[in-house]
Ligand SMILES: [Zn+2]
């Protein structure tokens with residue numbers, strides 16, 4: 020898999036289609052699995068990690084007839100390429116920043132990724148565009164079944180799949196959906212949503228997962244309990260709560276339109292104005308303004324733009340992506356200039372096409 | 375997950391004490407537990423936690439023969455050393471697992487390689503938990519179907535064990 024050619028486009032999960040994709044950016048399910056006779060990665064030395072990586076990557080390649088996965092040795096990549104994979108959500112920050120032999124198998128469509136030697140020996144995920152948890156589960160369950168034919172995972176009758184952290188034991192599943200909730204942020208009702216979710220023992224995180232602040236009104240909602248309930252049951256909990264959040268967000272947008280249509284339209288038009296004319300711009304400001312523009316398109320206030328184009332810009336304007344496209348390392352100030360240039364080109368080109 | 379009885383952080387330590395002939399459970403976070411052990415009783419009624427300190431230290435020094443991790447190391451880093459640790463620290467982990475999860479019995483997917491008898495066993499656990507949900511949701515038709523399936527598997531297990 021050639022990382023430089025990947026940089027020109029985005030994974031399928033960003034195409035902005037699928038059910039409720041105006042608010043649900045993506046759905047994701049990951050499973051944690053381990054080999055029973057090896058220490059977990061945090062307690063394995065490089066020799067053990069190499070043995071684990073060799074064994075798992077070979078077994079993974081043996082599946083290629085039924086599920087092609089392109090294997091990348093993350094330990095051989097430089098910091099920029101690792102960050103690039105993090106920005107595309109193909110590997111976690113933990114895998115990028117840890118040490119020793121480790122890697123990832125990625126499907127051509129970039130919807131499946133199987134990490135080796137992350138917190139657990141195997142972390143596999145499926146990510147799809149829109150609200151599509153059933154599809155994600157069917158696919159990751161199939162990949163798990165395939166891997167299981169080649170590998171015997173650590174499993175206990177009482178505790179299920181054994182994981183490095185007791186918070187993942189049992190099903191080893193994390194079900195998550197990424198939501199875009201600018202309406203609820205503007206009406207300041209977002210806190211109520213968080214409280215309701217906490218009562219259901221669901222976690223809310225910012226755009227880049229664990230420990231990060233929400234940026235650009237993007238929030239990831241996921242389960243915390245993994246033991247004592249079935250995978251289907253945990254998926255059901257999230258599937259049942261999302262429609263009410265969507266309804267709440269749509270109502271917030273409607274009331275904003277009703278009460279201050281000009282104000283809202285002005286904010287969105289200014290966001291578009293800055294993005295399509297700035298000469299230098301940070302990642303944070305870009306995310307913040309793209310969030311406004313994204314809502315504007317969904318409300319029909321900016322009709323010259325498409326959602327997939329905005330979704331794509333959310334990734335292409337990230338630091339490592341800018342440097343991959345330019346094919347050279349850029350300092351922060353130069354990245355801000357390159358980012359502004361990319362935004363102007365992408366946002367104004369679409370207007371010209373139309374005229 | 376249980377909250378620490380002295381602050382709102384999640385409780386990670388569960389100390390069982392016998393005080394005035396009564397068994398008491400103390401749920402504390404790491405920080406408060408250390409203070410408790412240094413100062414004695416958090417409620418300062420009497421102060422004889424010596425036995426608990428010894429017990430706690432004993433489980434802290436417990437080490438896995440496979441990977442060498444001690445329970446103290448697990449508590450400080452939050453990650454276990456190898457899959458055998460769930461067995462080695464079974465008593466110590468049980469309370470923690472029940473606090474962060476819905477009980478301590480897996481009722482999800484089972485590896486296909488586990489063998490047919492075990493498959494039935496797990497299928498039963500899963501169906502029984504689904505039955506509970508169906509009854510709670512008042513989905514009686516589904517509940518009836520689940521009950522039939524449970525009885526079918528139960529009778530299959532019975533014939534297997536008598537055969
Ligand atoms: Zn405390």
Ligand SMILES: [Zn+2]
Nearest residue numbers: 438441455456
């Ligand atoms: Zn161990």
